[in-house]
Amino acid sequence: MNTKAYALYKKDFNSELRTRYAVNSLAMFIIVAISVILFSIGNEKISQSLTGGLFWVVIFFSAMSGLSRVFVSEEERGTSLALHLVAAPSTIFSGKLLFNVILVFCMNIIIAFLYSMLFEAFIIRNFSLFAVSFILGNIGLAVASTIIAAIISKAGAKGTLYPVLSFPILLPLILTSVQLTLLANQGAGFGDAKFELAIVFCYDVIILTGSYMLFDFVWKD
Amino acid sequence: MAWKIFLFILLAFVSVAGVAFPIVPVPHTWYEFPLIPGLKENAKIIFFHVPTAWLSVVAFLMSTIYSFRYLKNKNLDDDAKSYAAAQLGIIFTVLATVTGAVWAKFAWGSFWSWDPRQTSIFALLLIYGAWFALRSSIESEEKKATLSAVYSIIAFLTVPFFVFIMPRIMLGLHPGAEEIDPSKGRIVQSSSPVVDFKMNANMQLIFFLSLIGFTILYFWMWQLGYKSILYKDRINKHSIRD
Structure with missing residues (x-):
């Protein structure tokens, strides 16, 4: 099962390398979103809590612009039936999830890097706390957006529906992650943030379990 | 038929009692409510706002339960029940949000302040x-039916976060919320009049009667709702066949 999931990931990765559809549009989206924020700030000084919030605004909308590709492209190219034949639903979900996790990590590392360069107030004072919350937050983001992508790939009006369906599901994760980013930027220790870290961890586990259990129903027509 | 008359009398009584029963400093008879400093007449919202919020959650729960049953049995009747519950749920959610926001303007000074419960209802x-x-x-x-059932179950998975966890990270204004004690710097049970709100026996009686009345009303409406969906489907199928 694992080798099949990896093969599926390789297939997506190769087709992404060939077309560079998601990567190009994601990179441009990140640049556009950050420059809009920079333009609107102008010469004002913004507070630390605001940068933490804006950081997750950019992450959320970038995720919404790129992560639905994994399932939508299969439906658009009409290759989902072939996938039905070659692998079990959970394997397909694993492969797609792996691709999205890696995409989310690349995207968010770039966003974090650009943020710490471009925003004076965005200083990560406790790097290990930031890294842990970043990893947990990214996994939750990838899992939730992958299962929602599977749902919308079967529906009409895919592009507009995706953020609409994802936002309420991601809301607990985003609210907690904003808090964690703020704590890391203020230099708080792990002791102060253990409750928030536990929330994000629980969220990851719950959404991951729920997604694996429900994906069968989405995938089988 | 008898229970419909009973429901009518119950809801009429609750509406009149909730609005018209006087608030006095020291209640003597059963129809007088105690005065809560800082709230006064505003306290009466509890008889109407809390049942709507309660029903918006009950409707969501029922919608999820019938979604679950649909995924198990693949019976479209369960989907109709889930849909009817959600239709009522959105009405009660809007009612709870609007009554709460209007009340908050008078009691807390602004329509919206991102209290944990407000975030959850949003x-x-x-x-x-x-x-x-x-x-x-x-x-x-x-x-x-399948996709919406899956979505409603995934959405239901996030409910524990809103119910149990948000009130702990954000400070709240609703009854039972906690606040930071400025002298000790610790989180304590809050002591403002709304948060420390306790009902006496008279208020509890009217409150629970109201909760029961609105819940019966909800189930009646839900039954009418899903039956009308089922009949509509049957008529559609019938007209296609002819």
Whole structure:
């Protein structure tokens, strides 16, 4: 099962390398979103809590612009039936999830890097706390957006529906992650943030379990 | 028929009692409510606002339960029940949000202040909105039922976060919330009049009667709702066949 999931990931990765559809549009989206924020700030000084919030605004909308590709492209190219034949639903979900996790990590590392360069107030004072919350937050983001992508790939009006369906599901994760980013930027220790870290961890586990259990129903027509 | 008359009398009594029973400093008879400093007449919202909020959650729960049953049995009747529950749920959610916001303008000074419960009801409103948007974008009945059932279960998975966890990270204004004690710098049970709100026996009586009355009303409306959906489907199928 694992080798099949990896093969599926390789297939997506190769087709992404060939077309560079998601990567190009994601990179441009990140640049556009950050420059809009920079333009609107102008010469004002913004507070630390605001940068933490804006950081997750950019992450959320970038995720919404790129992560639905994994399932939508299969439906658009009409290759989902072939996938039905070659692998079990959970394997397909694993492969797609792996691709999205890696995409989310690349995207968010770039966003974090650009943020710490471009925003004076965005200083990560406790790097290990930031890294842990970043990893947990990214996994939750990838899992939730992958299962929602599977749902919308079967529906009409895919592009507009995706953020609409994802936002309420991601809301607990985003609210907690904003808090964690703020704590890391203020230099708080792990002791102060253990409750928030536990929330994000629980969220990851719950959404991951729920997604694996429900994906069968989405995938089988 | 008898229970409909009973329901009418119950709701009429609750509406009159909730609005018209006087608030006095020291209640003597059963129809007098105690005065709560800082709240006064505003306290009476509890008889109408809390049942709507309660029903918006009950409707969401029922919608999820019938979604679950649909995924298990693949019976479209369960989908109709889930849909009828969600239709009522969005009405009660809007009612709870609006009554709460208008009340908050007078009691807390602003329509919206992102208290944990306000955040939760906002999320619930978004979930309902997304759910209806999803349903309207799918043509086939079975696909619509399956995908919306899956979405409502995933959305239900986030409920524990809103119910148990948000009130702990954000400070609240609703009864039972906690606040930071400025002298000790620790989180304590809050002592402002709204948060420390306790009902006496008279208020509890009217409150629970109101809760029971509105809940019966909800189940009646839900039954009418799903039956009308089922009849509509049957008539559609009938007219296609002829």
